[in-house]
Amino acid sequence: MSELVLETAQLTKAFGKKKAVNGVSLHVEKGSVYGFIGKNGAGKTTFMKMVCGLSAPTSGSMTIFGQTGAGIKSIRHKIGCLIEDPGIFPKLSAFENLRLKCLAMGCYDKDYINGLLEKVGLADTGKKHTGRFSLGMRQRLGIAMALVGEPELLVLDEPINGLDPQGIAEVRETIHSLSEGSGITILISSHILDELAKIATHYGIINEGVLIKEMSAEEMLEARTDGIDIRIDNFGKASEVLGNMGLSFRLLEPFHISVDADKQRAAEINRALVTGGVEVSELVIHSEDLESYYLKLTGGVQNA
Amino acid sequence: MLKLLRMDMHRLPKGLAFKIILILLLGEFTLTAFAFSFMMNRADDLTEVYQILGISSDVMTAPLFLRLTLGQLGDFAMYMAIFVVLFSNGDFHSGFIKSIAGQVKSRSMLGASKFISVMIYTVFYFCVSVLISIIELAVFFDGPKELGSGDFWQYALLLLFMYISMSVVIAAIAQFFRSNLIGIISGVAISIGLISAILNLVNMLVKKIGFDIDLAEYTITGSIKSLQIGGSIGDYTQHIVVCLVYMIVAAAAALISYNKRDIA
Numbered sequence: 389m390s391e392l393v394l395e396t397a398q399l400t401k402a403f404g405k406k407k408a409v410n411g412v413s414l415h416v417e418k419g420s421v422y423g424f425i426g427k428n429g430a431g432k433t434t435f436m437k438m439v440c441g442l443s444a445p446t447s448g449s450m451t452i453f454g455q456t457g458a459g460i461k462s463i464r465h466k467i468g469c470l471i472e473d474p475g476i477f478p479k480l481s482a483f484e485n486l487r488l489k490c491l492a493m494g495c496y497d498k499d500y501i502n503g504l505l506e507k508v509g510l511a512d513t514g515k516k517h518t519g520r521f522s523l524g525m526r527q528r529l530g531i532a533m534a535l536v537g538e539p540e541l542l543v544l545d546e547p548i549n550g551l552d553p554q555g556i557a558e559v560r561e562t563i564h565s566l567s568e569g570s571g572i573t574i575l576i577s578s579h580i581l582d583e584l585a586k587i588a589t590h591y592g593i594i595n596e597g598v599l600i601k602e603m604s605a606e607e608m609l610e611a612r613t614d615g616i617d618i619r620i621d622n623f624g625k626a627s628e629v630l631g632n633m634g635l636s637f638r639l640l641e642p643f644h645i646s647v648d649a650d651k652q653r654a655a656e657i658n659r660a661l662v663t664g665g666v667e668v669s670e671l672v673i674h675s676e677d678l679e680s681y682y683l684k685l686t687g688g689v690q691n692a
Numbered sequence: 693m694l695k696l697l698r699m700d701m702h703r704l705p706k707g708l709a710f711k712i713i714l715i716l717l718l719g720e721f722t723l724t725a726f727a728f729s730f731m732m733n734r735a736d737d738l739t740e741v742y743q744i745l746g747i748s749s750d751v752m753t754a755p756l757f758l759r760l761t762l763g764q765l766g767d768f769a770m771y772m773a774i775f776v777v778l779f780s781n782g783d784f785h786s787g788f789i790k791s792i793a794g795q796v797k798s799r800s801m802l803g804a805s806k807f808i809s810v811m812i813y814t815v816f817y818f819c820v821s822v823l824i825s826i827i828e829l830a831v832f833f834d835g836p837k838e839l840g841s842g843d844f845w846q847y848a849l850l851l852l853f854m855y856i857s858m859s860v861v862i863a864a865i866a867q868f869f870r871s872n873l874i875g876i877i878s879g880v881a882i883s884i885g886l887i888s889a890i891l892n893l894v895n896m897l898v899k900k901i902g903f904d905i906d907l908a909e910y911t912i913t914g915s916i917k918s919l920q921i922g923g924s925i926g927d928y929t930q931h932i933v934v935c936l937v938y939m940i941v942a943a944a945a946a947l948i949s950y951n952k953r954d955i956a
Contacts, residue, residue, distance in 0.1 A: 441794035443954040461797045469794055475787030480706060485788075491699035492792045533791045 391418040392451070393541050393573045394439060399448035401434050408434040410597035411448065416541075416575055416590070421567050423588030424577040425682055431597040432577040433472060436545050439575065440469040453540070465493065468539030470547055474530020478519030482510050482529050485518060486536065493537040508532040508562050524555025531562055542566065544576040548583055556583055563587055585678040595686045612681050614651040619644050619670035620661065629664035633657070651675075696796065696805035704809055709778045713771045717821055720767050725828035728760070755844040755921045757825050757833075762851055768821060769858065769913070773879030775817075776810050776859045780866040781875060793955045803867055803950040807860050807943055814859040818852045847921045850928060854916045857935035858882065861912065864942035868949050870956075888914050912938050 394416040401409040409431040416422045426432045437443035439450065441464055449456055453463045476485045483501055490496040505511045508528040513521070518529060527547050534542055544563070548556045564587055566572050578584045584591075591608055593601040603611065620626045620643055630637050630647060635657070637647040647657060651673040661668050704710060762768050783789040783802075793799055862882060866875030881887055891907040891914070898905055908914035915931040 437954070440790075442790060464795050464797065467794060469791065471790050473787055475783070475789065475791045477703070477706075477782070477786050477788060479708065484706070488699050488703055488788070489791060491702055492696055493795065494695040530791075537795065 392416065393418045393453060394575065395451040396435075396439075397449045397451075399435070399438060399450060400446050401431075401438060401443065402446045407446075407597050409438070409445075409594075412594065412597075412599045414592050414599055414602060416573060418573055419567070419571050420589045421563070421574045421576060421587050422590045422592060423584040424575060424592050424594065425581065425584065425678075426577070426594035427686070428579075430594045432594060433545050435594070436469070436471055436543050436575065436577065440467060440471060440543050442469075442471065465537055466540045467543060468534035468537065468541070469543040469545075470527075470530040470534045471543070471545045474526050474533060476518045476526065476529055476533065479517055481515045482513045482518055482521075482525075482532070483515075485529065486532060489533050489536040495537055504532045504535055507535070507565075509558060522555070524551050524558055527551060527555070527559055528562060531559070531566075535566070540572060542572050542574045542576075544574060546577055546579065548578055548580055556580065560587060581678040581682060591678075593682060593685055601685055608678070608681065609675070612675055612677075614649065615674050616647045616649055616651065616654050616657060617644065617670075617672045617674060618647060618657070618661070618668055621667040621669070622665070625664055626661055626666045629660050629666060630657070633660060693801050693805060696792075696801055697808055699792075700805050700809040701812065703782070704779055704813055707779060707782065709775045710813075713775050713817065714820065716771055717768065717817065718824055721761060721821065721824045721828050724761055725757070725825075725832040728757075729832035753844075754826065754829060755841070755847055757829055758822065758844070758848060758851070759921060761825060762818070762821055762855075768817075769855070769883035769916075770880055772814060772817060772855065772859055773862050773883040774876055775813075776862045777866040777872055777875035777879050779810065779813075780806050780863040781870060781872050784870050785872065789955055798951060799955075800947040800951040803943075803947045806867065807863055807946075810859045810863045811856050814856045815852065818855055822848060843922045846928075847919070850919060850931065851916065854912055854919065854931065854935050857939040858912045858916070860939045861942040864946035867946040882913055885913050885917065887911055888917070910934050 392415055394414070396412055396414045398411045398413055399409060400407060400411055412431070412435060414435075424432050424435070434443065438445050439452070441460070450460065452460050453466055455463050477488070480488075482505060486501045486504060487496060490501060502511065505513070508531055510525060510528055510532065513525070518526060521529065531542075531544065531547060534544070547563070548559050551559060560583060563574060563576065567574055567587070576584070576588070585605075588605060590604050591602070592599055617640065618626070623639070623643060623645070626645065627637075630645075633656075635647050635649050637645045640646050649657060654671060654673055658668055658671055783792075789802070793802060796802060862875065862879040865878045866872070869875060888908040888911060891911065895905065895907055898907075906914075909918065909930070912935050915934050918927075919931060920927065
């Protein structure tokens, strides 16, 4: 395992008797884009708030950039965060909002701010008040705010939530360029799992406050089951052939079945069906998507 | 800390409340000066006018004008209260706090920076008010008399200190409760002397059980109202101690709360 930027051990946050985050032990490698997945109320935001220093854990520990306990205070400036929504003053321009953050971080410089605005595609917004920005623009400004001070770990909570497809693509590109171009480690949560799948290198799945799975994107790909969708002319015969091969399958629609099998067995299945007198008019290999995998793990379909 | 202070000092004048309050102060003082001038010029029996104004002199001096305006709590105090609350909770309200609170070594520095900013801007508003007063005295009366007297500056500085204390206490309440509504209600209640009125009721009850004490004397607003031009050192000391105690206790409670509580 490469160098860890963030490591938590049995991190717990309780509100009264309810544990919003329950014994989470999570590992974020340097340079990775860590997709944090969970339904509403699963504990993602609470966990991220603890990482960002906005909320104190009830128990457990965190190690960030090798520092733990009170030592974390010394590396707080290395963490940029966008939690829930971009905290911006609506009556100020994007430049002025960034200026405030820069003043607080002690890095105010006109060119630096313009560079940040350029980086997130807001260079041409001028004096327009951020209250008149679209949601996508506000989210990108939120990312720019999180980037002030050149953080090495970026914590982004639902940065693409509520965006239109164009906005999603813009934010995705921004995150992608930050990860690829600047080597920033990113911990990101999102409900839009297909989008997350395009950028994440690692995943952590949290459900009801408990981290139920943590894996790399490669491991996730391997863990997902393949399927083969086949159009046939005779369901009875196909059923008999597949049964003899010990394969399970389900009917998608009349004369259209989905076989649970590794993609490498596609040719073998095709041959067996044809030999068994079944005419195969279409054969499509597909992998289980992230959403299906997530739902299978959490056993639910709501708010995925 | 200095970085945060720079940020707050930069943010403060950009708020709408800052500009509106400046305009209101200008209007308020002009109207007050005009009203005094009108009454003094028109009244046949000046004694009656002086009784209304609560003064004994027949000349409008700079200390007297200050006592009739800033020394009576009222609108200046109320404007300050509203301004202080809106500023103190501005970053909570917008969510801006979440992007900086995690990156500072101690969250209490965020609160401390606000207290200092509020103090600086109370001085600013007070100085603007005094400046407007001097202009009004020149326009509506025969100029700012007794402006150079020691009494004037002594009174003005003590009054300023009391307003600073009041601003810090209101800022502390706003930060403690993190609510504009609670902050403004508390701020206005303090600034219009409602607390003193309540304390007067308590005084009456306390008197009935045999103790004769004026609790309003031990409040900031009570101190502002009872502050006299050319008062005794003993009175001045008591006012200063009362204001200091309130300011330190309120600020400490808010700063501890800032450090201990989560940022929602």
